[in-house]
Amino acid sequence: MGKYKTTIRDIAKELNITASTVSRALNKHPGISDATRKAVEATAKRLHYRPNHIAAALRSGKSYIIGVLVPSADKSIFPSVIRGIEDEVNKDGYSVIVGQTYENPDREVKVIETLLKTRVDGIVVSLAKGTNAYQHLRRIQAEGIPLVLFDNTVSDLGASIVKTDDFLGAYTATEHLIERGRKRIVHLIGPRTSEIYRERLRGYMLALSKYEIEMDPDLMIDCPSDVQAGQEVVKGLLDRGVTFDAIFSSSDYAALGALQQLKMSGKKVPEEVAIVGFGNAPFTSYLDPAITTVDQNGLQMGQCAARVFLEQINKGEDYIVRKHILQPQLIIRSSSP
The missing domain is CATH 3.40.50.2300 (Response regulator)
Known part of the structure; x- marks a missing residue:
């Protein structure tokens, strides 16, 4: 048998309060006292409670998760871009899931399918170099999910773009x-x-x-x-x-x-x-x-992409597609003094 997973009802039973009170406490609802919130958090930790983000997303319509898709998370500018995205979206309570394509267009399609199943609130993508069909990106847009392209982009999707000149x-x-x-x-x-x-x-x-x-x-x-x-x-x-x-x-x-x-x-x-x-x-x-x-300027690129996403999700239908072109900087070293 699989390992039993603690639920909100288990925490409620332990503290002799309602499940809805536990839910509001875990979500830091202002109507819950500090004492109750602390008791709920302590009990949740003791019982090894793990929230079901997908179920929460189904209930609220928001998962507070952003998918970031890169060719490789440890190569080129991408570590800095990921850090920049996380720095910005964490301030608004979002977490980041990173997927890697390894420059494989088929893998890019599969990772995006996975992110959509996870019900992410937005997807930020640097396209694989061989990508020349965009149905998977149009699907993101068709589902009303904010899409931001960065670095390796395409202009004819009507998506916001952040890239270096x-x-x-x-x-x-x-x-x-x-x-x-x-x-x-x-x-x-x-x-x-x-x-x-x-x-x-x-x-x-x-x-x-x-x-x-x-x-x-x-x-x-x-x-x-x-x-x-x-x-x-x-x-x-x-x-x-x-x-x-x-x-x-x-x-x-x-x-x-x-x-x-x-x-x-x-x-x-x-x-x-x-x-x-x-x-x-x-x-x-x-x-x-x-x-x-x-x-x-990978860090700046990531921060800018994150701000574009946040603006898009906050403004909804009033959002205007943007194209941000960042200025490159030549770093002169001893290979060409």
Whole structure:
């Protein structure tokens, strides 16, 4: 037999009060005295009472839970984004459930189905890079649940968006390298199915154009956002004898792989090849040399996404869809002084 779960009625029987009084005390109703509330809380703790959030959501129409969906909770800007969301929504009594897609669109659909079954009050999503169908997101909207997209987003859903100005970040990074005298700048392009990487490519290309530097297709290379891919791309360039004096990577992880391969090949960074990444992942400041990178302000992004959700749920039908574009910051380190 399964372990018995304490109910509100058990607490009421123990204290010789009504179940409704216990419920109001647990929910900190102002009509309940401090003495009664403390007695209920102490008894609930002693009897190992755990509230049934789904049942409570069915009764009240609110679960005070927000679903946050990210590609990976321990990678790139996402730990900071999650913290920013929690910092804001906790003030209003909300808790956060985090789901991970691992950049798999099918998993994204399944996690959202789970969150909807949990009756969350809102969902905040950074799309998987391969997501190109949006029925699961439209279902969220059809059920009247607030939807906020951040970082990797799509514009045609009529949902609020919070993201970094990826174009400006890439333009600034490329311009920085040009101003350091670099003219043969490799760009490691992330998955082009994602708007964020298309915008970073556009920023790179416009910076070259502004400074009248010819665009060389040999230097514009598709590269997944991981360390091994960065290593392989740089090894291929060196093996083919392609000349280059800088690398602008669309991700810090590919930039790390590029740095490792350059060092293994005897190339000096930044003397022979300067490197700039994107994302300001925590490890970038601890490398030798530390990697210059574009900071996406993950904490600010999370806080902003949370405020958008809270505004949307509080205003209901009066809410106006918003698009918040955050300003990136170039963090200059010793890989491109």
